[in-house]
Amino acid sequence: MAQATIKERKSLSAWLSQEKVFRLIPFIMVEATFLLLLAVPFMLTIYISLLKWRANRPFEQAYFHGLLNYVRVLTTEDFWWALGRTFYFAGTAVFLELIFGFLLAMLAYKQFRGRRLYITIFLVPMMVVPVVGGYNFSMIYIDSGPLNQILSPITEAMGVNPRIRWLSHPIAAQWAIILADVWQWTSLTFLIFLSGFAALPQQLTNAARVLGASRWQIFWKVHFPLLKPAIMIAVIIRSMEALKLFDLSVLLTFGGPGTSTETIAFFLWRQVWQFNKYSFGAAASILLLFMFGTLIFYGIYLLVRERSIVEEERMG
């Protein structure tokens, strides 16, 4: 009996010590974790999206509803408005963050006195907790607040009412959110571009200089193409985040005035937590996952393509 057990143990350890089995273990662990953390909730969300369930009824009363929740989402006008608004906020904010981040990185990547201090200061907004940032901006934006005080000489000179209603005018409120987002997240694009600039091969710049290229030509013909992967990374990372915009919309305007700052994340929160439409919310989440996922994967495809072009050019 004892001998048989020893034999079994030996064969088990021999089986485990095989290289292909040994290599398989981490793979199985990763897959199991993936299943547990991602696939199970995802499948559960899909399951709920196929039911008819409002939280104001017990789950036991939920029943199969087919794809009707998806149809409802797609035929809900507010869903499309919120989605459009989100793309508008995200597109504008990310565009401005890319420009400002790029300009700041251009300024900061060269050696000068106090460079480290400037870099630290530029990175601070990113480290501020979004709730704190949102609260601070709500103070800055109030009608008699500091922003209007600072802007009043300019607005008065332009003949515009110096009291811009940052949080209560539909268009101003949208810009208030965009600007707060730009303030907070330009730091991230700055950091990405700074690392991009730092990774530029000095020999290419020197070679271009020796060949008589002007500063603009060096930037446009040498630096910029090499920075394209960094730009793509910044676009993808920031777009992924910006499309989820929620905190600023809640903290600054609570989606108002009217619905002018209601983003898709806010719309979803309202449907689920205020209106108790769990299965509707699940269907909307799945649809958004596919929409945003397609965009992000397309972005990643562009990034990979860009990288390989840059690599080929370098090798060539």
Added chain:
Amino acid sequence: MKRIFLATLILMGITVFVASTAIAAMMVHPGKTVEERAINGAKAYIKKHNLKNPKQTMLLISLFKNSQPKYLRQWKKLTGVDMGSIQYGYTDIPAKIMAEAVAKTGQYDVINHFPYVIPDAVGAGTLQPLDAYMAKGKPDFTGIDSGLLAQQKYKGKTYWFILDGDHIALFLRSDIMKAAAKEYKAKFGKDPGCPDTMAEWEQMAKFFHTKKGATRWGMKFDQPLYGAQAYRSINFSYRHFPAYMGGLLFDKNMNPTINSPNGIRAIKEFTSIVKYMPPDVQGWGTPQLYPHWGSGRAFSFMSFPSAMGYANRNPKSKISGKQLACPVPAVKGASGKMVRRAPQAAGTGYMVNAHSKHPELAYYFIQWFTGPTQGDIAIADPAGFWDPMRMSNLTNKAVLAKHTEPFVKMTMKNAKNAISLLMIEGNYEYFNVLDKNMAQVMQGNISAEQAAKNVEKGWNRITDDIGRKEQIAAWRASVASGAYIDKFAPTN
């Protein structure tokens, strides 16, 4: 033979009646007052279940964080029940209630919120019906007007105890009216005072609306004086709109009544006065409106009743003692008659979590705290936001000292017209459709007629989604309870 049989039957009936009355009387906890019975009920419950240092928790609206805790300490002294509180803003609490429906933790024993969370919470099974406990505690609701009282029930069962007559009212600047009385009378043939109708309120708003830097009635206005201010933002418009509607929002088959001449009139009146309000009003809630009113930059304010107390007591207020409280003005409602409807927009009360370990013990707290004596103490509390709601408040010196006699008289008069907001499932979604469309009209994006169509379509969609049959039943029951005062038109 027949006679003997009948006599026996009657005798048996009388015996059963007397016995059941006696048993019922024996079941009632001892005590002369509502509060005593609640205290004795709690003590008996603790003894019966042999509870050592019982602890309970209240899900509390954060507005009451400075006033509620002392009553929780008092309850501990009286009964030994250590009632703590977890505080959230009132907009967050409905989500907490629904999360409790899923999680069933029993973390909160008592829930403090508005009555219109009841339909969804009952549907989800989070609220405990209180009727069985009421039979033992014998609470007393005399002196509370029917519109307020009806909100305690849903589908025939009691879930909520009221302690806050928070129906909207209108406040005017008495100092400005006094200064402008001559000019006003010359123009309109009457002294300025509480307006009879919404149209008259708008007329007053127009008259008193004054630009910055102007000098009128011997007064120099360094700041603009807005003719009116009121709640016109998302999450607030719906609380005020029923005052303009002056009738039921649905017919007896849950068909919306808003897309009608009366509904369109209501939308127009609701939105047209906005031109005399601060331009930011669509983004304002209480934290902005109250200080603005206190700063003296508006002539009139349609609001929750606590606005008057705020402006009288706040040390920074410039209008202390310069306010006139008025009942909600009338509109020509669906019936064609002039009616006043004061939505009970933010009246708070107390409920018991069905998942509480000791719901009966939690019940005794709410019976004690909302009782006629203890409730009046809370209403008179200078740190509290509980508004007068019982007839006894009219003679209670502490209540009169806090709220002032003219205000208490006005609010008790207004209570006769107090109506509930929608007491049906999915009410927040119905409210949101209304709010969004009112915002669109106020921003000039759509007409009142288009808004009426949109609201009708949106409301029908919600009704169908929840289940028209169930909604019709709940709606009919809530109309029958008198929660909205109005009844279905005979043609419906």
